[in-house]
Amino acid sequence: MIKIRAQLLTAEAFAPFGDVLEARGAPDKQINQGLCGRFHDRAALDFDGGRAGISLFKAEPRKLPLTLEMVERHPDGSQAFLPMSQDPFLIVVAPGGGGKPGRPTAFVTAPGQGVNYFRGVWHGVLSPLCAPGLFAVVDRIGEGPNLEEHWFDEPYMIEH
Ligand SMILES: NC(=O)N[C@@H](O)C(=O)O
Numbered sequence: 001m002i003k004i005r006a007q008l009l010t011a012e013a014f015a016p017f018g019d020v021l022e023a024r025g026a027p028d029k030q031i032n033q034g035l036c037g038r039f040h041d042r043a044a045l046d047f048d049g050g051r052a053g054i055s056l057f058k059a060e061p062r063k064l065p066l067t068l069e070m071v072e073r074h075p076d077g078s079q080a081f082l083p084m085s086q087d088p089f090l091i092v093v094a095p096g097g098g099g100k101p102g103r104p105t106a107f108v109t110a111p112g113q114g115v116n117y118f119r120g121v122w123h124g125v126l127s128p129l130c131a132p133g134l135f136a137v138v139d140r141i142g143e144g145p146n147l148e149e150h151w152f153d154e155p156y157m158i159e160h
């Protein structure tokens, strides 16, 4: 089984796959009489033939090392995962092209980081690393499955 070491998530490394959402550094604007920093418009939302919706996911926590058997993608819309805790979660993405995913890359988020997968990007399903695994999810609400799965011939092993 091919082993993949998870790395700390950075906006630069994740840039080909999506946006990293985090309230880090100086906010774009101070609002509410200077009592709130607004990190403005930080994700590329993209929905074809549907609308944006906000759902809540409560997912079972996973443990590393994790056997990665499949990735999925949403051809009609982006998908953002915003943790409702300060706990880390596992991110897996893979390059596309030619219909099949390439070698996956794995990341572990820092506290307070969320992600927005660009439309059509191969990714692992939501994988919290701590309970209760509660996330706000912004993705496409519309017709059709908007889901494509790829099961690897040989699973990968994701490690710390
Ligand atoms: N299927 C679903 O709503 N969730 C997945 O898309 C996922 O990325 O976890």
Ligand code: NI
Pocket: 072, 073, 074, 079, 123, 125
């Ligand atoms: Ni998804």
